[in-house]
Amino acid sequence: MKNVEAVAALAALAQDNRLDVYRLLVEVGPEGLPAGQVADKLRLAPSALTFHFDRLRDAGLVTVRRQGRSMIYAAQFDTMNALLGFLTENCCGGVSCAPAVACKPARKRAKIPA
Numbered sequence: 001m002k003n004v005e006a007v008a009a010l011a012a013l014a015q016d017n018r019l020d021v022y023r024l025l026v027e028v029g030p031e032g033l034p035a036g037q038v039a040d041k042l043r044l045a046p047s048a049l050t051f052h053f054d055r056l057r058d059a060g061l062v063t064v065r066r067q068g069r070s071m072i073y074a075a076q077f078d079t080m081n082a083l084l085g086f087l088t089e090n091c092c093g094g095v096s097c098a099p100a101v102a103c104k105p106a107r108k109r110a111k112i113p114a
Contacts (some may be wrong), residue, residue: 001086005060009083012059017044018052022061025075032074034067 013019020042025032035053039046053073056062060079065072 001082006083006086008059009061009079012055012061015052015055017042017048018056021049021052021073022056022075025062025073026077026080028074030074030077032063032065032072034070034072036070038073 013022021038021044024038024041033041035046035049038044039049042049044052053062053064057064061076062073063076065074
């Protein structure tokens with residue numbers, strides 16, 4: 001990751017509603033959430049949410065796909081891991097003290113019938 005990309009990602013996350021949106025999308029994993037569910041869960045107006053999604057998308061932190069009439073937003077884990085790596089690459093004088101494992105969303109476990 002280059003400085004300009006890191007600054008764009010950090011700037012996008014440097015607002016409380018966008019940070020909440022991003023953390024929610026990271027929590028739900030790669031399947032993402034419809035915009036309406038994000039608005040409901042975070043109690044944000046859909047019109048304001050569109051602006052926040054655009055900023056996160058422009059920074060490469062989220063993706064969007066159409067599913068029927070819904071827009072599904074999902075965290076971009078590769079960008080998140082690149083940002084974490086960028087921020088910690090020179091940590092502790094070059095001695096790796098940062099987590100060695102990149103974040104990978106947990107896979108949902110199949111439900112066992114009762």
